[in-house]
Amino acid sequence: MTELVQGKSRLAAAAAAAQPYLWRLLWRRWRQWRDARLTRRALEHLDARMLKDIGIERWEIDSRARQLADRRSGWWRS
Structure with missing residues (x-):
């Protein structure tokens, strides 16, 4: 059970670390469109x-x- 909790917390940490990058990517794509x-x-x-x-x-x-x-x-097709 603790492995599952640790896996979830690692996933949450990775998502939190990636969030600023994803927002920048989304913002850049919206501006291009x-x-x-x-x-x-x-x-x-x-x-x-x-x-x-x-x-x-x-x-x-x-x-x-x-x-x-x-x-x-066409950025989503690539």
């Missing part, structure tokens, strides 16, 4: 004529935004 979403929204609202003036086609912006979003939001 939010930034990707904000970037997509900002790019969606760009005026097509303005883009044409600076020599960027709309499909280039869309594909780049999609690449960034896929890379940033």
